[in-house]
Amino acid sequence: MSTEAPRLHPLHRAWQMLPARSRRLWLARGSAWLAPKPARVPPPGASGVVVGGEIDRASGLGESARLMAAALHALGVPGGAIEAGPGVRAGRALSDWPDRSALVLHVNAPVLPAALLGLGRRALRGRRVIGFWAWELPTVPEHWRPALPLVHEVWAPSRFTADALRTLGLDHVRVVPHPVAVSPPAPSALDRQAFGLDPEALVVLCAFSLASSFERKNPLASIEAFRAAFGDRPDRVLVLKAGHGEHYPADLARLRDAVGEARNIRLETRTLPAADMHALTRCSDMVLSLHRSEGFGLVPAEAMLLGKPVLATDWSATTEFLDESCGVPIGYRLVPARDPRGVFEAPGAVWADADIGAAAQALRALADAPERRTAIGQAARHAAQVRLGTAGLEAALAAIGVPVPGLAT
Incomplete structure (x- = not known):
């Protein structure tokens, strides 16, 4: 049997020799040229909303779509939710969709053309x-x-993201924060014993998905700050909840190396149902997110709704709902954005490096002040309920002419 590698066509070789940024741009242009396009002028109103996205996938955009679908249901807006994305064919008949319903696709720009190809031209007619x-x-890469x-317009989950999208010249961007408070976290009955956690220890949770960029989530900063704050104290425990580790073995290896022999740092890589994940948050005393950047920040938002004090880098979208009145913002310095995977890069882009010393000091202060933790947690829950409701979504619906009957009872 021959073991010789298959020969690539000269055009394929030439394509591979192009810089990754150029390949992304040409792919985006080619797929956009092939994709069906909506009418140049949008219809003046809509009778409802169909939400499209990774409805059945554990991803940030999938959760984004689910949250919007739940909020629309709570508001009594006719519509539904469909799977949409690269390689996905519309699973529902067009007759099942409300007439003239708006189509809100929780699919980022680079793969939106592929999602539209899956939906087909008829799905866009009159919408x-x-x-x-x-x-x-x-800033946003050119391949967006x-x-x-x-699209007729763009919605974004934060002012931070909306401002970034405007660097493309967009003047029709609406800020529609995720209505997390409409579907607040519902923890399962699992307690600390179920997670193998000491009931008397102070537990700090750092939860993130490796699919969302190791460098951006920056878990190594959380490990460094925790160690600077508590050393090897057995009554202080850091839980690193890392999602999708099976797909990123190199990143998981970096985490294991950073944890080393520390007995007070737990690396949790199991895929947990949402209710059990929320139970893990409830079992924690505080949540630590020394991210370099967030377009929204679902983990801090959900932790706040569960009444947990959150320590988070004081930059990007989390600052829009977490401040000194309801959390612990951590100082930072801006540095050039460098992502080894090449995903989170754009010309001139920067992101934040959290102040490790300030984070360690804040951790120590909160660890020794249970009453302050309780007060911050209560303020956090109230702030999230007020700031992360349906107001932004209702305003966006009104702007496109979708009637909002009111909250369901």
């Missing part, structure tokens, strides 16, 4: 098409630009 886009840097003619 206002809206892209719900999330991004975590203050070809998708602009494929």
Whole structure:
């Protein structure tokens, strides 16, 4: 049997020799040219909303779509939710969708053309098409630009993301924060014993998905700050909840190396149902997020709704709902954004490096002040309920002419 590698076509070899940034741009342009396009002028109103996205996938954009679908149901807005994304064919018949319903696609610009190809031209007929886009840097790569003619407008989960999208020249971006408070976390009955945690220890939780960029989530900073604050104290425990580790073995290895022999740092890599994940948060005393950037920040938002004090880098989208009145913002310095995977990069983009010393000091102060932790947690819950409701979504619906009957009882 021959073991010789298959020969690549000369054009394929030439394509591979192009810089990754150039390949992304040409792919985006080509797919946008092939994709079906909505009518140039959007319909004046809509009778409801269909939410499209990774409805059945454990991802940030998937959760984004689910949260919006739940909020629309709570508001009594007709519509539904469908799977949409690269390689996904519309699973529901068009007759099942409300007439003239707006189509809100929680699919980022680079893969939006592929999602539209899956939906087909008929799905766009007579509909206002809206892209719900999330991004975590203050500027946006050029390969997002070809998708602009494929949507009538864009919604973003934060002012931070909306400002970034405007660097593309967009003037039709609405800020629609995720309505997390409408579907607050519902923890399961699991307690500390179920997670193998000492009931008397102070537990700090750092939860993140490795699929969302190791460098951006910056878990090594949380390990460094925790060690600076508590050393090897057995009554102080850091739980690192790392999602999707099976797909990123090199990143998981970096985490294991950083943890080393520390007995007071737990690396939790199991895939937990959402209710059990919320139970783990409830079992914690505080949540630590020394991220370099967030386009929204679901983990801090959900922790706040569970009444937990959150320590988070005081930059990007989390600052829009977490401040000194309801959390512990951590200082930072801005540095050039460098992502080894090449995903979170854009010309001139920066992100934040949290102040490790300040984070360690804040951890020690909160660890020794249970009453302060309780007060911050209560303020956090109230702030999240007020700031992360349906107001932004209702305003966006009114702007496109969708009647909002009111909250369901």
